[in-house]
Structures are given as structure tokens and as C-alpha cells.
Amino acid sequence: MGEGKEDGGAGDAQGFGGLLGCAPEQLAVLFAAPLHLGWRQLVDPDGSVSEERGTISPNDLEQARAAMQADQANVQAAYSELQASRELSNYLVVRAPFGGIITARNVSVGALVGPGAGQPAAPLFSLENSRTLRLEVAVPEAAVGQWLQPGARVPFTVAAFPGQTFSGTFRRNASRLSPEVRSELVEMEVPNADGRLKAGMYAQVLVALPTAADARAVPISAVFTAPDAPQQARVVRVQQGRAQWVPVRKGQLLSRDSVLVFGALQPGDELVREQADQVPDGQPVTVAKPRPAGA
Numbered sequence: 001m002g003e004g005k006e007d008g009g010a011g012d013a014q015g016f017g018g019l020l021g022c023a024p025e026q027l028a029v030l031f032a033a034p035l036h037l038g039w040r041q042l043v044d045p046d047g048s049v050s051e052e053r054g055t056i057s058p059n060d061l062e063q064a065r066a067a068m069q070a071d072q073a074n075v076q077a078a079y080s081e082l083q084a085s086r087e088l089s090n091y092l093v094v095r096a097p098f099g100g101i102i103t104a105r106n107v108s109v110g111a112l113v114g115p116g117a118g119q120p121a122a123p124l125f126s127l128e129n130s131r132t133l134r135l136e137v138a139v140p141e142a143a144v145g146q147w148l149q150p151g152a153r154v155p156f157t158v159a160a161f162p163g164q165t166f167s168g169t170f171r172r173n174a175s176r177l178s179p180e181v182r183s184e185l186v187e188m189e190v191p192n193a194d195g196r197l198k199a200g201m202y203a204q205v206l207v208a209l210p211t212a213a214d215a216r217a218v219p220i221s222a223v224f225t226a227p228d229a230p231q232q233a234r235v236v237r238v239q240q241g242r243a244q245w246v247p248v249r250k251g252q253l254l255s256r257d258s259v260l261v262f263g264a265l266q267p268g269d270e271l272v273r274e275q276a277d278q279v280p281d282g283q284p285v286t287v288a289k290p291r292p293a294g295a
Helices: 024-031 058-090
Strands: 019-022 093-095 100-105 125-128 132-140 153-158 166-177 183-191 203-205 215-219 224-226 229-239 242-253 258-263
Touching: 132 203, 229 258
Parallel strands: none
Antiparallel strands: 019 093, 100 125, 132 183, 153 166, 153 203, 166 183, 215 258, 224 229, 229 242, 242 258
């Protein structure tokens, strides 16, 4: 880039076709195309050559006509050179291909730009339009068959705005499972006209999936395995004042704190939440009553 006024910087808004950067010293080529039109005085005002007898000899007339044709050819050549110069100038000016915000600018006025020496060259500018974002969710294999249909509204939250719920529209899915993580990629469109959400944020998607009748959501800390049966998950239920070990099968993870289990549990069952593996089966257990508010 040559010396001159700095163009778009990081954080600047640019409309479609807005100037991002240029090389000013190269634009002088536009004015280097010569435009010469040497019309001879022997040509009449209407552009025709006079053939009145006694005015000029036939030889001079032919020379004048040849000179006029040569000048016309020079004009066409000059216009062609000018057009070529204009086409060249298009490679020296970088314009925004769409309206958006400049999120990164890797060059400054006076910097030398060109292909890297064997290394991938960094882009001059990064331009983003975040009025509509795309949210990508990896759906576990166990939930693929229970996922929503295209067009459904899906709520989600982000750490930057605690307590607020946003929503997106389910648009498409990959229709294949990733062999590495055994999940299907699902895409949702998220309207973001106010620009509150930023590209690159992580979101927690909240979707209520249909479950089996015997499925129960329990705290992750309540599920444990015994040393004598490491493949069998269990929970401790408090029944008639005694601990009762209940075998369960773990299902999908619902959140960081809860998991779906399948077993002989009923709604309203009281479970030991912490250190359940330390409570022997059949041991008397006293359930602590919740403290009243303000106590």
C-alpha cells in the first residue's frame, strides 16, 4: 500500500462496494493514456474532405484523407489503452463484496503486500455480516431419531447474557454421523439484527426430547458404580427410612448436572444426591428437611 489516507479499519461498517483499500501511486496510469486527435485543417466542419476544384490538388486530398484515417486509428488505440488502464486499476482497489463490519485488518498504509514466501498469505481484511448467524449443534447418535423437524424453533442460551434465552430456526442437518464423535451436525439460523450475539460464541441448546415412560432425570452425582460390578450403574433410593440400591441404565446427558436413567424409579422417589456409593444397601437414612427461607 502506498502513502495516503487510511481506509477501512477494524470495527468500521462498510456498505456493498465500499472502499477497503487501494494503491494510490498506481492509479496515475489512468492519466497516462494519450488522447491525440490531429485533425487536419483541410477537413470541413462536417467531417468531410473538400473536393472543390482549385482548392487543393488530388494528391494533397488523398494525403489529407490518409492522415485523417491515421488519426482516427490513433484515437481508437488511445481509448483501448485507457480501457486497459481502467481494468488494471480494478486490481489495485479492494472493495467490499457485501455490507458488513470489518473485523480484522492485517495491513496498514505503506505496508508491502504480496504472496508469502512459501507461507499462506493472511487476508488483507476480514469482513463479516452478522445480521443472521448460523448455530451448529452436534446431536448425539442416541438422540438423532428424536430430533426436531426443519422449521422448528429451538431455544438456546449464551454465557455472555445469563438468564436470557434466544432462539433459532432449525434449517438443515448433515444426514450422516461423524465417525469420530458419533454425532450428526445440525444447523440453525439465528436472527441478530441488533448485533448482540457475536460470531464464535458458544451456545447451550435447550431441546425437550421425547423419552421412554421409565426414563427419569437424576443428578449426575447420584449415579455410581460398585467395585464388584463396574458395568452396572446404581442409585440409592430412600424407602421407609432405609437406603435401597436400585440398578439403572444410564441414558443421554441432559446438562452438566443431570443425566437420563432407566430403571425401577417412580416420580417423587427420594435419592441420595452426594456420595451415594458410601451408603450401604439397607442402612437407615434420615432425610434432611429443607430449611425455611430466611432461617
